[in-house]
Amino acid sequence: MNKRIFFMILAMLVLACPACAKKPVLYPNEQYKEAGEAKVSDDIAYCMEFAEKSVGNTSKAKTSVKTGVKGGLIGGAVGLGIGIVTGSPGSSALAGAAGGAAGGAVGGAMQDNPDPLYRKFVERCLREKGYETMGWK
Structure with a gap:
């Protein structure tokens, strides 16, 4: 019985972990306003995935x-x-x-x-796309 509880807690942690991930917060400059929320979210996801593949996190x-x-x-x-x-x-x-x-x-x-190198990589990717990163949240 107790082992079952332990593994249920462990499974909840594994499933909840992606929700804990911090993401960059962008300043709403002209690029941000022109792109729109959907494109901004896609660009953030792209840069984070690119950084993950390139330098890891x-x-x-x-x-x-x-x-x-x-x-x-x-x-x-x-x-x-x-x-x-x-x-x-x-x-x-x-x-x-x-x-x-x-x-x-x-x-x-x-x-x-996030790992400092990963964070810098994401911020540079976003800067090259015209965004201004204010911090992470």
């Missing part, structure tokens, strides 16, 4: 995994301690590890910024 994945592992270890240790006191160390440790891993991975994904 490993920062978010690395941070999410690291904080997930740390959270799992800490949660497992706390769960084990509680389980020893309450009489069910195995299930408490598993539940603590699952919760800690989930919290750590989500926290890492949400606070992480």
Whole structure:
């Protein structure tokens, strides 16, 4: 039963991670206004994909995994301690590890910024298309 919960949480994290990705915010200059929202979105997606293929973007994945592992270890240790006191160390440790891993991975994904080289690549691509990048959000 507890393993099922752990894998459900893990699956939710994998599915939710793309929603955590930061994207460039553009200043509404003449190019932006002429292009329209659909074209701007397409250009951003193109530049991000081009950068991913050219230089990669490993920062978010690395941070999410690291904080997930740390959270799992800490949660497992706390769960084990509680389980020893309450009489069910195995299930408490598993539940603590699952919760800690989930919290750590989500926290890492949400606070992480794109890799600096990836970010510069995207910004240059957009600048060459006539856009002005104000930041990332």
